[in-house]
Amino acid sequence: MKVIDSHVHVWDPTLFDYTWLANSAALNKPFLPQDLPHTSNNTRGAVFVQADCREDQALKEVDWVSALAADWPALSAVVAFARLDGGNELARDLEQLAQRPLVRGVRHLFQDLDDSQILAPQMIAGARQVALAGLTFDACVRSWQLGTLADWAREVPELSIVLDHMGKPPVAKGTLGAWRDSMRKLAGLPNVVIKLSGAGAEAAPGRPLGGQALPFIQEALQIFGPERCMIGSDWPVSMTDPAAYQGWIDLVMDSALAGASAAERDGVAWATAARFYRLDTPA
Numbered sequence: 001m002k003v004i005d006s007h008v009h010v011w012d013p014t015l016f017d018y019t020w021l022a023n024s025a026a027l028n029k030p031f032l033p034q035d036l037p038h039t040s041n042n043t044r045g046a047v048f049v050q051a052d053c054r055e056d057q058a059l060k061e062v063d064w065v066s067a068l069a070a071d072w073p074a075l076s077a078v079v080a081f082a083r084l085d086g087g088n089e090l091a092r093d094l095e096q097l098a099q100r101p102l103v104r105g106v107r108h109l110f111q112d113l114d115d116s117q118i119l120a121p122q123m124i125a126g127a128r129q130v131a132l133a134g135l136t137f138d139a140c141v142r143s144w145q146l147g148t149l150a151d152w153a154r155e156v157p158e159l160s161i162v163l164d165h166m167g168k169p170p171v172a173k174g175t176l177g178a179w180r181d182s183m184r185k186l187a188g189l190p191n192v193v194i195k196l197s198g199a200g201a202e203a204a205p206g207r208p209l210g211g212q213a214l215p216f217i218q219e220a221l222q223i224f225g226p227e228r229c230m231i232g233s234d235w236p237v238s239m240t241d242p243a244a245y246q247g248w249i250d251l252v253m254d255s256a257l258a259g260a261s262a263a264e265r266d267g268v269a270w271a272t273a274a275r276f277y278r279l280d281t282p283a
Helices: 019-023 053-072 088-097 121-132 142-155 177-187 210-222 243-256 262-277
Strands: 003-008 043-049 073-082 103-107 136-139 161-165 192-196 230-231
Touching: 003 230, 003 262, 019 210, 043 262, 053 073, 073 161, 088 103, 088 121, 103 230, 121 136, 142 177, 161 243, 192 210, 192 262, 210 230, 210 243, 230 243, 230 262, 243 262
Parallel strands: 003 043, 043 073, 073 103, 103 136, 136 161, 161 192, 192 230
Antiparallel strands: none
């Protein structure tokens, strides 16, 4: 099954400043396209998602990643950073991003913001600017913020939104209840789709990922339907090993989608991502 990996990162701390990497010795080093397990025959394409470098370096990050495309044929799209509450600066940034053909969407991390910041009028206004620019939005929140995200998304029905990492559910604890209820609320909004990604970062270390993550993947598929789900690896944050990469594809495509139709499998594997990010994908 050939997939579009809808969520990958590359970075080089010698070129850009990533404050958050200081807390992870394993990740605080360059991760470049040649390190990705995308050389296998199961990848149709990859979507780079901004890696949270210093805000004033964000446009340079886009240009750097775009330049990597010559030696990274799987690169199909870029999700750039854009500060939604930036006002006139956001308008300027969106004009700049419109000149970068690989840019299909933007992301402003919500995961460390409080409800009042997410629902602020300037944040809603910025979301509308993004929609007018013809770009999508990657929403990265923690599970307890899903209700707030639903309220925010309801204010901008014209904006196509993808929820990163299944909303970062409590995979290690294995408690689905509150997360499930919030996901159902979000699924009621037709402008929202989700990424089946990121479970490795939320799982308990030392325990097999499959048993922890599978119930959440199955629940997400049930709530949103395969036609509104796309697979993503969150490499290298959620995995750095090629075997783990293939293991995640197998977990989603074989275990979680056991018994699914060919159309449903295609939706998760590549069709939802291709439609959402407006990608050209070979048959």
